[in-house]
Amino acid sequence: MNAHSQDTPHHGDGHATQASHATLKGYVIGFVLSVILTVIPFWIVMDKVFDKPNATVLVILAIGAVQIFVHMVYFLHMNTRSEGGWSLLALVFTLMLVVITLSGSVWVLYHLNHNMMPVSIQDMKNMP
């Protein structure tokens, strides 16, 4: 008798996939939000909405971060419960490393470039 091997879709996976129950509503919301959050940065850049490039950069980075968050929640079903909280912990740890790597690299190399800038012979002679 095969009663036990394939009962319901969730039975074979145990509790491992409990947190990743997808719903049509979730995907559609995620998709619509993503489209909006994609169109806006493209429009800002292509139509030169802001005068200052700095403002543009800040805004599109912020919107990109929000869209990543939307993807995490609606497509990747990120929440505090999946895998007993280990998923979120792993993500937070990784993000911490990523932030350190990105900001650290940009900071260090910016200063390195600045300090390595060629100096004139006159200035060189005046160095201690």
Add this chain to the structure above:
Amino acid sequence: MSEITAHSAAGGSSAAAPRFYLTGEHHPENGTLLGFWLYLMSDCFIFAALFATYGVLGRSYAGGPTGAELFDLPMLAVSTSLLLLSSITYGFAVLEMQRDRVKATLGWLAVTGLLGAGFIALELSEFAHMIHDGAGPQRSAFLSSFFTLVGTHGLHVTFGIVWMVTLMFQLGKHGLNPANRRRVMCLSMFWHFLDVVWIGVFTVVYLMGSLR
């Protein structure tokens, strides 16, 4: 570890010794999904390193072409739409899998694969044009880091498509057994993760690179 038993030390009273239970952590029966997630985190870090490299070298044009001169934003919008659509079509595949419908799952996986292939085709054509115009990876540090970062993402998508085709054959042969369900969920995480990385790529590389 989930049960601690304490016995009262006061001389031999055989009245019910208190038992303490730790309502401990619930361990999942199969660790594959968490394991795959951890792999994805390491992959995320690889991309972070490539982003950091681009962040440092992305304006070193060596007198060569800049992003503003090279990037075709309307085409980028098409590529981005293809990838975003492929994320939701994969979602539809997962929904069909939850309803135990193999054929419908296969159908949506096929659509996802085609959208992904379209994305890669556009990207390859973009690379070919750039190289043809002298803006290859050897032209400047900006272009080296561009090709490495965007190329690595494209390679990931390509391998994802290979995996998808393989999985479709397996689904055709063995149906929605537990192993195949796990694989569909793992590929799902992989595929959505690639879209997450693409958000970073199109924002930092293409949109920011087109400014000024």
